[in-house]
Amino acid sequence: MSHPLKQHLIDPEICIRCHTCENTCPIQAIEHNDDNVVVDASKCNFCMDCIPVCPTGSIDEWRVVEAPYSLEEQYEWDELPEQGDVTLDDAPSDEQSNDEGDADPVAALLAEAHKGAGGKARAPASAAKPTINLYNLSNAVEAVVQGNYRLTAEGADTDVRHIILDFQGKPFPVLEGQSLGIIAPGTNEKGRPHLPRLYSASSPRDGERPGYHNVSLTVKRDEGGLCSNFLCDLKKGDKVDVTGPFGATFLMPSDPAARLLMICTGTGSAPMRAFTMARERTVGAREGGMVMFFGARTPDSLPYFGPLKKMPEKLLHKHLVFSREPDQPKEYVQDRMRAEEELVAEMLQDPNTYIYICGLKAMEQGVEEALNNITESTGESWQALRDTMREDGRYHVETY
Ligand SMILES: Cc1cc2nc3c(=O)[nH]c(=O)nc-3n(C[C@H](O)[C@H](O)[C@H](O)COP(=O)(O)OP(=O)(O)OC[C@H]3O[C@@H](n4cnc5c(N)ncnc54)[C@H](O)[C@@H]3O)c2cc1C
Missing domain, CATH: 2.40.30.10 (Translation factors)
Structure with missing residues (x-):
């Protein structure tokens, strides 16, 4: 008699060993050695917290197995094993069966895993479908x-x-x-x-x-x-x-009327440049609907300072913020966001606003606090709004 199980695995060919999944897992089900990052099947409860934080998508791998792969086996892998044949002479166990009574338990278990994976971070509904993992380490x-x-x-x-x-x-x-x-x-x-x-x-x-x-x-x-x-x-x-x-979620909406609130520091400006150029090519000289808060130490150290200054405000409303300007008080992106509370609050209340935060990890907390203060001032809960925006594919963070 066989009870097929779904097992959560990590693709060693795609994983960049950044350990973000391991640091995120609330129950320490993920561990690593010098070679691989692996998931302990006896601990993993499929909470999916690790899925949206993985920058490569290597975390989103699932197999249906009769007996789970051990940690030792996973440490040895250079590549993931294919989905093997599973002897299905019995239905999936109660806690793993799907309630649709699917005739193929392997397909049902895999589909169930992917349904869960999509629950936390989503791409904007109108975003183009991304191609991912076309090339990997052994096929660059x-x-x-x-x-x-x-x-x-x-x-x-x-x-x-x-x-x-x-x-x-x-x-x-x-x-x-x-x-x-x-x-x-x-x-x-x-x-x-x-x-x-x-x-x-x-x-x-x-x-x-x-x-x-x-x-x-x-x-x-x-x-x-x-x-x-x-x-x-x-x-x-x-x-x-x-x-x-x-990356399958930090994407821009194709809808040219969607408003973008872009908050970045340093090289976090890279995706914002791509968004801005794409929007410029779509809308031309019309209103861009984009607002940027971009922080650096000085104008000299802010990437794309010259081209950004020339970009029409109508297309991109810019707030370039500096923390080490001589004779000026230190100012960070979150300070300017608070100073521009009315603008940010109005954007947050618009269901067609998409937020993108990108840059050094250290910026995340300050930006979150500013968004919290701004929503509080309008009598809303930032946590509730953020959850809604995330589920709508309208809240995106990429920090490293
Ligand atoms: C989704 C995502 C997007 C990113 N986008 C960008 C981007 O657009 N632009 C960008 O510049 N970066 C980006 N990064 C960061 C980038 O991937 C690299 O992490 C970064 O460039 C550092 O890589 P490296 O190989 O130069 O440093 P590594 O060799 O990986 O070293 C990392 C740090 O550790 C230190 N170090 C290394 N070895 C030792 C040692 N033995 N002892 C002590 N210290 C040591 C190094 O000095 C360095 O500071 C992104 C990261 C992610 C996850």
Whole structure:
């Protein structure tokens, strides 16, 4: 007699070992060694908290099994096993059966897992359907560098680059808000290829110039960092191994009337640039419906400062905020949001507003507190509004 079980697994070929899932799991069902990140089947209760936080989607893997794969087996994997044949001489156990009486218990269990996975973070309803995981570590695509330009002033405290990649006619269908994986050359101490690092596309889906289908990245040189230094040092004509695209929820609505509230710091501006250029190409000189709060230490260290200043306010209403301007009080994005409470509150009350927060992890708490204060002032609960917005695909956070 067999009771098929659904088992939650992580795809080792796609996972970038950022451990966000492990840090999010409320019951410590996820663990890792030097090789893999794995899920303990005896602990996992399918709460799905880990699903929306995974930047690659490698966490969203499910198998129906007669006996769960052990942690030891999962640690050995270089790739996920295929869904095997399961002897189904009995119905699924009560707690795992679906109430629709589906004739195929394997399909029913897998469908049930995916239904749960969609419950927390959603893409905007009108977003284009993203392609994900077209290329992975063992099947990367080669891109050629078309240009590498410094975005921050020489002498600024941060070196951020605008790097343009060309896929030489090979397909790389990336939407605004998605990321690419970059594999730095060489091997790690175990002689294995380095794991990809993720970088947001900062160009719109049809390319830096319409129809060119090249992709730009906005990369900050991280002192001592492997991949960011590799990228920032690239020259025109150099070749780069790329995986992805990744990300199925941090996407922009296709509806040109949707309003975007974009809050970012540093390289978190990358997806916002892609959104803005895409919207500009769609609406032309008309009202853009986009508001941006963008924080940096100084104008010299704010990526795209020059082009942003030139962008018409009608298309993109900008608040560039600086925390280290000489003779000025420190100001962070959350301070400016509070100062612009009326504007933010009005946007929050509009069911056609979409929020995007992107940048360093440290910004998240301050922004959340500001949104909380602003909603409180209008007698609403931020938590309730955020849950509704998230379920509607209207609240998106990507911090790293
Ligand atoms: C969804 C997502 C999107 C992202 N988008 C962007 C983006 O658009 N632009 C961008 O610039 N970044 C982005 N990132 C971050 C990016 O993926 C990398 O994490 C970042 O560039 C650092 O990678 P690295 O290989 O240079 O550093 P790593 O080599 O991974 O090192 C990370 C840090 O650890 C330190 N370190 C490394 N080894 C040691 C050691 N032995 N001892 C002490 N310290 C050590 C390094 O100095 C560095 O500060 C994104 C991340 C995610 C998850």
